[in-house]
Amino acid sequence: MRKRSRRFSNIKEQVEKNKLYDPLDAIKLLQSLSSINFVETLELHAVLGLDPKYADQQLRSTIILPKGLGKQVRLAVIAKGEKLSEAFASGADIAGSEDLIDDIFNGFLDFDRLIATPDMMLSIAKLGKSLGPRGLMPSPKSGTVTYQIADAIQDFKSGKLEYKVDRNGILHVAIGKLDFSSEDLNINLKVLQESVDKNRPSGSKGKYWKSLYLSSTMGPSIPIDFSILKDANLV
Known part of the structure; x- marks a missing residue:
């Protein structure tokens, strides 16, 4: 069984169980919980209703995040x-x-x-x-x-990135650094969500967004209420 550090366990206790978080609240919580000596990255992890073994259910696209990635790209x-x-x-x-x-x-x-x-x-x-x-x-x-x-x-x-689902239909995307303002990170998240929806594969049937989590590099995963994100008007 994998052992968690005391730091991680203490952080995990501050995430309410069985709660779907407002995206902005989740971002602010991850920022407040960050306690390591480097700037963590905010990451999106989403399970999509796709089976990439079929050509018409593959998701792959690019996007320029409006607030950048906070990373020097070589x-x-x-x-x-x-x-x-x-x-x-x-x-x-x-x-x-x-x-x-x-x-x-x-x-x-x-x-x-x-x-x-x-x-x-x-x-x-x-x-x-x-x-x-x-x-x-x-x-x-x-x-x-x-x-x-x-x-x-x-x-x-300027922050252009490519995203695609893995072989299990899961999307993993870095959307900025935790030292960005929470509002800027939320805007990056919203723009990514709209891009994923816009590029929904033709073979996708049923529920598209099955689950959505935000996490930081060394922090916990926080489940997100997708309906709040989808209905938000940020950009």
């Missing part, structure tokens, strides 16, 4: 010619062509997101085994395969 770009120069001029942390592909193939992975132009994808294919398991392989669906290099860099630096 971007790498693989391009050539003018697009490589554009990457450097637009604020890419790392950029290259075949040289960067070789570095990654040999184990270099010091970046959070990899953007590539379509004409480089054939050369990048050999990186699938190292990039795929880490979720770093460029993809048109995530906006990381594009000729619009400057726009892509700006979007990801």
